[in-house]
Amino acid sequence: MKKLFFGALAFALGVSSSVAQLSLNGHFYGEDALKFYSYGNYGSARTQGMGGAFTALGGDLSSSYLNPAGLGFYNKSEFTISPIFTTTNSTSSYIDNSAKLSTTNMSIGQIGVVFSNRGVGTRKKRTAWSISYNTLANFNNDYSYNGSNKRSSISDYFAERATQRGISSEDLNEEFNTTTRLAANTTALAYQAYLIDPIQGGGYVASELSTPVIQKGNVSEAGNLNQINVGYGINYDDKTYIGASLGIQNLNYSQLTDLTEQFPNGQFFNGFTFGDELLVKGTGLNLSVGAIMKLSNNIRIGANITSPTSMRINETYTSYVAYDQKPNTFESDEQELFTVPNDFKYRISSPLKANIGTSIFLPKKLGVVSVEAEYVGYNMMNIKDKEDNRWSTDQKRGIQSEFKDVINVKAGGELRFGVARIRAGLNYLGDPRKNSDAYNTSSSLIGTLGAGVRNNRFFADISYSRMSRDFAFTPYNLSIETDYESATLKQTKGTFGISFGTFF
DSSP, X not given: OHHHHHHHHHHHHTOOOGGGOOSTTOOOTXXXXXXXXXXXXXXXXXXXXXXXXXXXXXXXXXXXXXXXXXXXXOSSOEEXXXXXXXXXXXEEEETTEEEXXXXXXXXXXEEEEEEEEEOSXXXXXXXXXXXXXXXXXXXXXXXXXXXXXXXXXXXHHHHHHHHHHTOOHHHHHHTEETTTTEESSHHHHHHHTTSEEEOTTSOEEESOOOSOEEEEEEEEEEEEEEEEEXXXXXXXXXXXXXXXXXXXXXXXEEEEEEEEEEOTXXXXXXXXXXXXXXXXXXXXXXXXXXXXXXXXXXXXXXXXXXXXOEEEEEEEEEEEEEEEEOTTSOOOSOSEEEEOOEEEEEEEEOOOEEEEEEEEEOGGGOEEEEEEEEEEOGGGOEEEOTTOHHHHHHHHHHHHHHBOOEEEEEEEEEEEXXXXXXXXXXXXXXXXXXXXXXXXXXXXXXXXXXXXXXOSSEEEEEEEEEEEEEEEEOSOOOSSGGGOOOEEEEEEEEEEEEEEEEEO
């Protein structure tokens, strides 16, 4: 069923440029991969407060996936939990009209335990292994848009889709099951809801042609990309630290999208709402290996590489239309129709990641400064359907033409005042798109602040990070670009992290 609903899926995901449209009925799944694997600052509150620059530092549960060699610095066992609170403020602009929306959500950023053991022999000073749950990306996001459209309706989109398919009205009727009252795809759905009409000589046109069209849309995203890590680190001679970690990733993502249109001068409709639901679940594995070396008592260097995650994805997409007709216009047994749930299975290969960094400890144990560079191979991502090699090749070509590899830079510092700590950090995240102007994207900065207390029995940390981004959402595309609009959005996301831990 996938070739029948990919076009509508592009509507669900808000593809904002025709560049990403691979074919008439094709959706560019590179956009999905980018969404799932574009994450910035994460980990414990201590790690977040220092901008995530922990490749050469170690001694934190976040080392289990940032650089498992850092587990070798543990001299005591530890349990820690890190809840995260996120507030998102969005401002949209659509056809010269603006709308604002604020949301707040809570999640578990990290929870886990590290078991430290004495080494064996003269060189192996300590060993440690860990098991942890980590939230790598949080997809909770809500925004809305509205405006008065004098040029088009989403009905025009469905009319163009039906015309491009070259399908007859009889065939559209056959794509609707009169027993279950479910449509096979959104084109048949629109036809059964009287949103489009066939015209003499072939093709289709929107049935309601009145203007203006009062449009109001909502997008609600939820879910996360989380990873369970089992890590192991070894301390050799208190100078060389090596480690490895197995990551088990779980993806849970949902998106609810609706567009309501009202017709003040309508001939057939007072209005209607088109909506859809996308559910995505996946699991995959990756491996991280790393090393840290002490060049002196005050200087460390570290490096880590994380293999691409090969993830199996199960996706379900459904849509509906609810319509309010004018009296005495057409006969209809119901005012709401649905498509049959469409299921699709495929694989995503995530970017290869590699980090290299250094940590410099200040004299008299006053604190530490840490800097690192992170390579992310977005151009190496892959989308594959084992039943369709040609489709898979098209997806790969799309990724190679749309995305580029980036170098992110992370820096952070910590000052110590007895048992108290204060921290700050900065992330520079490169824009992975080759054509940034087409998507209204750019590189971004994440600033972080943090504080904490630590003694021989327990620790508590807090952190705050802030990130702003601009992006666009296109409710629907038409062949003539001036006939449709995109909602441009400015979004600010603030993340407040708390970590509690105890040594044993």
